[in-house]
Amino acid sequence: MSPTRRQARLTRLREFELLQSLPRRFSTQGLHPIVGIGDDAAVLPSATSQQVVISTDLLVEDIHFSRKTATMYDIGYKAAAANLSDIAAMGAIPTAIFVAIALPPSFIEEDWPEFYRGLAVPCKPFKVQLLGGDTSSSPTSLFIAITIMGQVAPGHFLTRHGAKNGDLIYVSGTLGDSTAGLAYLNQFKRPPKSAIRSKPMKYLVQRHLQPTARVVLGELLASQPYASAAIDLSDGLSGDLKHLCRHSQVGALIYSEQIPMSQQMQHYAKRIRATPLHWSLHGGEDYELLFTIPPKWQHELEKVAKKRRLPITQIGVIQPQRFGVRIEHSDHTRHVLPQRSYEHFSP
Amino acid sequence: MSPTRRQARLTRLREFELLQSLPRRFSTQGLHPIVGIGDDAAVLPSATSQQVVISTDLLVEDIHFSRKTATMYDIGYKAAAANLSDIAAMGAIPTAIFVAIALPPSFIEEDWPEFYRGLAVPCKPFKVQLLGGDTSSSPTSLFIAITIMGQVAPGHFLTRHGAKNGDLIYVSGTLGDSTAGLAYLNQFKRPPKSAIRSKPMKYLVQRHLQPTARVVLGELLASQPYASAAIDLSDGLSGDLKHLCRHSQVGALIYSEQIPMSQQMQHYAKRIRATPLHWSLHGGEDYELLFTIPPKWQHELEKVAKKRRLPITQIGVIQPQRFGVRIEHSDHTRHVLPQRSYEHFSP
Numbered sequence: 001m002s003p004t005r006r007q008a009r010l011t012r013l014r015e016f017e018l019l020q021s022l023p024r025r026f027s028t029q030g031l032h033p034i035v036g037i038g039d040d041a042a043v044l045p046s047a048t049s050q051q052v053v054i055s056t057d058l059l060v061e062d063i064h065f066s067r068k069t070a071t072m073y074d075i076g077y078k079a080a081a082a083n084l085s086d087i088a089a090m091g092a093i094p095t096a097i098f099v100a101i102a103l104p105p106s107f108i109e110e111d112w113p114e115f116y117r118g119l120a121v122p123c124k125p126f127k128v129q130l131l132g133g134d135t136s137s138s139p140t141s142l143f144i145a146i147t148i149m150g151q152v153a154p155g156h157f158l159t160r161h162g163a164k165n166g167d168l169i170y171v172s173g174t175l176g177d178s179t180a181g182l183a184y185l186n187q188f189k190r191p192p193k194s195a196i197r198s199k200p201m202k203y204l205v206q207r208h209l210q211p212t213a214r215v216v217l218g219e220l221l222a223s224q225p226y227a228s229a230a231i232d233l234s235d236g237l238s239g240d241l242k243h244l245c246r247h248s249q250v251g252a253l254i255y256s257e258q259i260p261m262s263q264q265m266q267h268y269a270k271r272i273r274a275t276p277l278h279w280s281l282h283g284g285e286d287y288e289l290l291f292t293i294p295p296k297w298q299h300e301l302e303k304v305a306k307k308r309r310l311p312i313t314q315i316g317v318i319q320p321q322r323f324g325v326r327i328e329h330s331d332h333t334r335h336v337l338p339q340r341s342y343e344h345f346s347p
Numbered sequence: 348m349s350p351t352r353r354q355a356r357l358t359r360l361r362e363f364e365l366l367q368s369l370p371r372r373f374s375t376q377g378l379h380p381i382v383g384i385g386d387d388a389a390v391l392p393s394a395t396s397q398q399v400v401i402s403t404d405l406l407v408e409d410i411h412f413s414r415k416t417a418t419m420y421d422i423g424y425k426a427a428a429a430n431l432s433d434i435a436a437m438g439a440i441p442t443a444i445f446v447a448i449a450l451p452p453s454f455i456e457e458d459w460p461e462f463y464r465g466l467a468v469p470c471k472p473f474k475v476q477l478l479g480g481d482t483s484s485s486p487t488s489l490f491i492a493i494t495i496m497g498q499v500a501p502g503h504f505l506t507r508h509g510a511k512n513g514d515l516i517y518v519s520g521t522l523g524d525s526t527a528g529l530a531y532l533n534q535f536k537r538p539p540k541s542a543i544r545s546k547p548m549k550y551l552v553q554r555h556l557q558p559t560a561r562v563v564l565g566e567l568l569a570s571q572p573y574a575s576a577a578i579d580l581s582d583g584l585s586g587d588l589k590h591l592c593r594h595s596q597v598g599a600l601i602y603s604e605q606i607p608m609s610q611q612m613q614h615y616a617k618r619i620r621a622t623p624l625h626w627s628l629h630g631g632e633d634y635e636l637l638f639t640i641p642p643k644w645q646h647e648l649e650k651v652a653k654k655r656r657l658p659i660t661q662i663g664v665i666q667p668q669r670f671g672v673r674i675e676h677s678d679h680t681r682h683v684l685p686q687r688s689y690e691h692f693s694p
Contacts, residue, residue, distance in 0.1 A: 034398060038594070039506050040436035040579060041402035043499070051381060052399065055388035056494055058447040058481040089387035100405040100447075100492035134405040138488065145447035145481070145492030147403055152390070159386050232387060247385070 026120050026130040033096070033131055042096070042131040050151040053092040057083050057148070061104075061141040069185035071193065072111040074209040075144070076118025082234065083148040084122055084213035085287040089232035091158040091222020092150035094215065096131040097123065100145040102138035126215060156222045158230035158291065160247035167228050167292040169252060169316040172214050174262040175237055176276060179283025180269060181208025200264035211287040217310045221291055226301045230291035236284040238337050242325055244290060251323030254316030254337070257330050281327075282340040292318055373467050373477040380443070380478055389478040391443070397498040400439040404430050404495070408451075408488040416532035418540070419458040421556040422491070423465025425632075429581065430495040431469055431560035432634040436579035438505040438569020439497035441562065443478040444470065447492040449485035473562060503569045505577035505638065507594035514575050514639040516599060516663040519561050521609040522584055523623060526630025527616060528555030547611035558634040564657045568638055573648045577638035583631040585684050589672055591637060598670030601663030601684070604677050628674075628684070639665055 035043040059065060059082070065075050080097070087094040099119070103112075119130075128148075181204035185192070193209065196202050214232070221227035231244045237259070245252050259280050269276040293301055298314075305312045319326075325337045382390040406412060406426050417425070427444070434441040446466070450459075463477075470477075475495075528551035532539070540556065543549050561579070568574035578591045584606070592599050606627050616623040640648055645661075652659045666673075672684045 035437075035504070035506055039508075040433045040577075041400045041439070041495075041497070043437065043504050044399040044401065052391040053388045054391065054445065054479065054494075054496070056445040056447045056479055056481050056492070058449055058483045058492070060449045060483050060485050060490070062486045063449070063483055086387045090382075090390065092388070098401065098403040098494055100403045102405060102407045102410070102490060132401065132403055134403050134492070136405045136407050136410055138407050138490070139409045140487035141485065141490075143405075143407070143449060143485075143490040143492075145403070145405070145490075147401075147445055147447075147494040148388075149401070150388070157382070157390050159382055161386075230387075 026123060026128070033129065037130060037132050042098075044096070049153070051154050051157065053087060053090045053150040053152055053157065055083065055086040055090075055148055057086060057146050059144040059146075061143070067142070068189055069182070069191055070209055071191045072114035073118035074191065074193070076115040077121055077210045079144050079146055080119045080122040081211045081213050081287060082285075083146045084126070084128070084215055085211075085232040085234065087148055087150040088213045088215040088218035089158065089230050089289060090150065090152065091156065091218045091227070091230065092152045093219060094123070094126045094128045094148055094150040096129045096149045098131060098147040099133035101133070102136045102143040104138045104140055104142050107142065122213060152222060158218065158222050158227050160229055160231050160244050163229035163244060163248035163250050163292040163318050164294070165250060165318055165320050167294055167318040168298055168314050169241075169254060169290070169292050169318060170312050170314050171233070171237070171260065171288055171290050172217055172310065172312050173286065173288040174260045174265065175233065175281075175286050175288060176279030176283045177204055177207035177262050177265050178211060178285040179208075179279045180265040181205045183272065183274065184268065200267060203262070203264045204268060208285065211285065213287055214289045216308070217289055217305075217312070220304065220308065220310065221289075224304075226293050226297045227291045228294060230289055233286045233288045233290055234284055236282045236340075237290065238281045238339055239284075240290055241337070242339060244292070245321075245325055248318075249321050251319035251321050252316055252325045253319050253323065253328060253334070254326075255328050258313060258315045260311070260313040260315075281337070373470060373475070380476065384477060384479050389443070389445075396500070398501050398504070400434060400437045400497040400499055400504065402430065402433040402437075402495055404433060404493050406491040406493075408490065414489070414538075415536055416529070416538055417556055418538045419461035420465035421538065421540070422489075423462040424468055424557045426491050426493055427466045427469040428558045428560050428634060429632075430493045431473070431475070431562055432558070432579040432581065434495055434497040435560045435562040435565035436505065436577050436636060437497065437499065438503065438565045438574070438577065439499045440566060441470070441473045441475045441495055441497040443476045443496045445478060445494040446480035448480070449483045449490040451485045451487055451489055454489065469560060499569060505565065505569050505574050507576055507578050507591050510576035510591060510595035510597050510639040510665050511641070512597060512665055512667050514641055514665040515645055515661050516588075516601060516637070516639050516665060517659050517661050518580070518584070518607065518635055518637050519564055519657065519659050520633065520635040521607045521612065522580065522628075522633050522635060523626030523630045524551055524554035524609050524612050525558060525632040526555075526626045527612040528552040530619065530621065531615065547614060550609070550611045551615060555632065558632065560634055561636045563655070564636055564652075564659070567651065567655065567657065568636075573640050573644045574638045575641060577636055580633045580635045580637055581631055583629045584637065585628045585686055586631075587637055588684070589686060591639070592668075592672055595665075596668050598666035598668050599663055599672045600666050600670065600675060600681070601673075602675050605660060605662045607658070607660040607662075
């Protein structure tokens, strides 16, 4: 392709042409739409035995991501993962996505299929279909808004408001990895991903750019009577635990020593004189699940999770609302959990 | 409110606070969500006898609207109307919307409720509920993505692909008004709406800023076996007729003399030496419906439409695909209908 064509700007490309050129990377299995992409709207079959779960997420360039640290493939991948994570937090099975995207003049023709290539990857295992969207030029930044739909058996969903005093607080995976990956990437002026040779750094960068939504765990938690409440960790543990507590009208005590952290994150934090606990408490975009369960389910859930290789860790116990949200350190001192909301990507 | 507070920028306002402060202007009747706004996702009841219709629309500042010509109320109003129009074009009944909005630093605190106040107005008659969304700061432009849901009785929806050779082509309302209103507004540097005294100009500006989605007509067309295909006129008649023909694999002949134009638009076009026919053929954002019906339904549909005061006009006849898309003028000359895609707001 000639340099001129390479730099051809997408602003004048018609939406129809864009949609036509879209690689057929999305599943055509799963949900059977009656009208799919390309009409004024999609039409879905009536799902007699299922409830519809729906969520919208917004990703803005230089707020949620930067093209300095992420390729268009990464941006698509993460956009899908962030949305799948909302569905996971409801304990639902994702079925379809709708993508609205505004493309700035700096967008080149190759970026388009790269974005969709990335978007399709986390969708594929769940047979999530791309059923619609809208495309526009943007005078400035790249904007992406994704609406995702899922389904649950009636009543079998998780919300933020069911946690009760005495319930155990769990998280999946390890926390702070995404922030560590971002701290590393922020040194660069262009996405360095393919050039990163160190395995631990590759891991952390992967955790930041291509997080895994905990759809399987969410489904498990909702299909059994295990979880009383759940939320996905997009803003960081401190912020999201407070969201969950506010919705459930409870307090919480978490133990700093029990917060799961990866070796890779801890080593890298030490190297750049950052505090691992700080990253794991306040770092966002891990897209792990934070959930609560009544103590009677602890043994059974841990057994099932182990069998299904779903990493979960108890980090605390729900308290009465007047207790507030506190953290206990290894020396048994307790402090109010400081709130420091995650600011996503800050340029 | 002090000038300092007036100018307080919204960028740091938390999404939760924004949602909490949202005026309760939306219907709480209609659909009964099981989980509403504020959780990771909304949960809708299983609709045993209805099919779900869903569409996403994107509005970008200085592409689709300008804060020079529209207030935040207008922007909200039109965002809702544009989305309702997609649902109308499917013949569905709108039920719920989800709003993703990225707010630039120039956004002031008062803008927020104004946007939602405008958004709620076209939603109210149909009991459309606001069920979720996402809010973010934006480094530059205001960006709005709306996902709208609706419902139809199984099979009773309209698509772009059912038009057959010999079907009659109809449009609702009058065409080109929105473009005339925009042409007038483009002279100003600030939204002049409330200061416009001339009734014809008020009408045209209203048609541009606060269009009416043809939900009632769409529902009528889909509930009876009248319409073979439908599309809403967002890009302009020339572009959208071609979309419909392409999807239906047919051609079309329209008659320039039959295209419905308002007196106000024709007078204003004359005044500024613009061509009314050009505006009505290529002007976008009228949000009228373009639809086709088999000739046998003509009499009954026109009778019902008249009774229900739904203005519809036959403008042409569907042809075989090889005929292409043509326009016949008053002197009986026929030309290929030129395509000139509407560029929304061009700064």
